[in-house]
Amino acid sequence: xxxxxxxxxxxxxxxxxxxxxxxxxxxxxxxxxxxxxxxxxxxxxxxxxxxxxxxxxxxxxxxxxxxxxxxxxxxxxxxxxxxxxxxxxxxxxxxxxxxxxxxxxxxxxxxxxxxxxxxxxxxxxxxxxxxxxxxxxxxxxxxxxxxxxxxxxxxxxxxxxxxxxxxxxxxxxxxxxxxxxxxxxxxxxxxxxxxxxxxxxxxxxxxxxxxxxxxxxxxxxxxxxxxxxxxxxxxxxxxxxxxxxxxxxxxxxxxxxxxxxxxxxxxxxxxxxxxxxxxxxxxxxxxxxxxxxxxxxxxxxxxxxxxxxxxxxxxxxxxxxxxxxxxxxxxxxxxxxxxxxxxxxxxxxxxxxxxxxxxxxxxxxxxxxxxxxxxxxxxxxxxxxxxxxxxxxxxxxxxxxxxxxxxxxxxxxxxxxxxxxxxxxxxxxxxxxxxxxxxxxxxxxxxxxxxxxxxxxxxxxxxxxxxxxxxxxxxxxxxxxxxxxxxxxxxxxxxxxxxxx
Numbered sequence: 238x239x240x241x242x243x244x245x246x247x248x249x250x251x252x253x254x255x256x257x258x259x260x261x262x263x264x265x266x267x268x269x270x271x272x273x274x275x276x277x278x279x280x281x282x283x284x285x286x287x288x289x290x291x292x293x294x295x296x297x298x299x300x301x302x303x304x305x306x307x308x309x310x311x312x313x314x315x316x317x318x319x320x321x322x323x324x325x326x327x328x329x330x331x332x333x334x335x336x337x338x339x340x341x342x343x344x345x346x347x348x349x350x351x352x353x354x355x356x357x358x359x360x361x362x363x364x365x366x367x368x369x370x371x372x373x374x375x376x377x378x379x380x381x382x383x384x385x386x387x388x389x390x391x392x393x394x395x396x397x398x399x400x401x402x403x404x405x406x407x408x409x410x411x412x413x414x415x416x417x418x419x420x421x422x423x424x425x426x427x428x429x430x431x432x433x434x435x436x437x438x439x440x441x442x443x444x445x446x447x448x449x450x451x452x453x454x455x456x457x458x459x460x461x462x463x464x465x466x467x468x469x470x471x472x473x474x475x476x477x478x479x480x481x482x483x484x485x486x487x488x489x490x491x492x493x494x495x496x497x498x499x500x501x502x503x504x505x506x507x508x509x510x511x512x513x514x515x516x517x518x519x520x521x522x523x524x525x526x527x528x529x530x531x532x533x534x535x536x537x538x539x540x541x542x543x544x545x546x547x548x549x550x551x552x553x554x555x556x557x558x559x560x561x562x563x564x565x566x567x568x569x570x571x572x573x574x575x576x577x578x579x580x581x582x583x584x585x586x587x588x589x590x591x592x593x594x595x596x597x598x599x600x601x602x603x604x605x606x607x608x609x610x611x612x613x614x615x616x617x618x619x620x621x622x623x624x625x626x627x628x629x630x631x632x633x634x635x636x637x638x639x640x641x642x643x644x645x646x647x648x649x650x651x652x653x654x655x656x657x658x659x660x661x662x663x664x665x666x667x668x669x670x671x672x673x674x675x676x677x678x679x680x681x682x683x684x685x686x687x688x689x690x691x692x693x694x695x696x697x698x699x700x701x702x703x704x705x706x707x708x709x710x711x712x713x714x715x716x717x718x719x720x721x722x723x724x725x726x727x728x729x730x731x732x733x734x735x736x737x738x
Contacts, residue, residue: 240374240404241455247375249455256369256401256454257283262291262298263323264366267357267393268312271305271551271578272505272530273463275386277371277403279456281312288321299323303362305388305550305578306350306529306622307331309463317343326362327353328620339616347610350529350623351582354392358422368397372445373408375455380444383416384408385462386551387575391418391445400451405458411566416575417441433586436500436527436548437574464556467510467533473639474511476670481595481635482515484666484673488633500527502587502627503535504596505553508637510534512595517541527592529581529623531573533558539572548574550581582623587630594627594634598667600647601692602654603685603701604718605661605676607636613729614655621658629663640669640694646737650693652704653725667692681718682709697738 241247257280260266266284270276284300291298299321306328307313313331316322320342325334327348337343348356356362370393373384383390385408394400419441421429433440470478488494498521503509513534516524526535526547533555538544554562562569580586587594599608599618609624611617628634636659638649649669661684667674672691676684682705689701708719728738 240406242377243375243379245449246452246455249452251454253279253283253456256280256456257287259399259453260284260367265301265363266367267303267365269370269388269390270308271386271388272307272553273309274551274553275371275384276308276312277369278311278460279403279458280369280401282315285315285319285321288319328622330619347620349621349625350578351584351626354389354579357392357396365396367399368393369401370394371403371405373412374410375404379449381447382413383445384412387416388550388578391577394445394447399453400447401454402452403456403458407459407461409563409566414443414570415573416443418445419577419580431583431585436525437546464554464559466555468507470511470514473670474508477508477637477668478511478515480668480673481512482519497523499591499593499632500525502528502592502594504624505530506597508597509595513538517543527590546572548576550576550578582626584626584630587627591632592627594631596624596636598636598638600649600651600654601667602651603688603705604681605664605684606654606657607659607664608654608656609658611656613733628659633665635666635668636664637668640671640692645696648694648697648738650688651728655726655729
């Protein structure tokens, strides 16, 4: 049975190839999707085929591509491989797209996820020509039921001159009622406070809206999200999770946290998943989450009864967990709420709710500046995503990483970070498998000593302490944040030339 029950929109059903003809060279095209969930599965491939055919004839065909966050090979991958993207924002994780960006073929605007929608509204990115948005169903009255993510879909539908809808019946029909789409966005100076006082409070509508006259094509699909397996938690991940959970116990004992903690946020990855696993085995009860993404570990927490509710903007599940969720979707209704990403990542809401934020890092330097996006300062990995939204505004923020990488060739703690996404002013707590460094209220040199002693791998600890002591001695009038500038990035330089720091 068709999921397209609106008479007006059902007449616009076409193939993906026919829909792609509405997208032309040089246009700005926004697509739904967030962490491999809820992205269009068919139209991007048809656009890539158009681009490849044009290139084969010596003609130009490239678009600007906007999304919510990362998507999948069926979107970012095929478009990058066809050299069809001139500019990309605000976040990506596809290997082919990453290669295109680092080769200089695709311009990349790495944007805080809470900023993307509002900056589009402000006109900072230019006029939006086409939106391609995946939904679970179209109702008789033309309202749209979102699927496994909301992301920036609401903004793209509002701003685009033309709209292409993909209706994917892989998404359970039971998704209706899981969403809260905020329609109170205004431009300054007419903005109003966001009246969001607890994680599961509804402030919007359960549906996405679209002007039917803007819809130029509707494509029916049946295809799964990019659901990737999580690696089993290794000993390092378990150690990081254990340090973090013990610290939360310490904060409760010090009367700085309530017994049920405060709303949790965790970034995507195996370490974050391991932290959720440790919480499931802990004594904590009545937990809540106000986050971007729901991973396997959070669903496990809900199933265990430890986690009462989760507010997010998308899922990011393993294939097995996604299938299980789809089968049991009704059992999660009322306990999971999916919002637009401008609300899931809204600084005002994060600060008011007192979120506990847990995000990964590539490296941190001895003073607490954190690099979460680049290798050796130049090559982008994914993007800053929502980590900045949460780190600066959280009640507590943690940055987590293994203390070393590539079998010890790389230290995650370095004299000076090769790229800085989060300054020392936004970093409260660093955690590696070696231990935890609570940096709150410490001046720079004290921070450095704690990071080195608690978080650095023993193979690098003496060299870091040696660098710090020599930096102090070399700067008799600059001992606030002492550095030896000629050596500050020497570890990265050594790695580039020898393959080992």
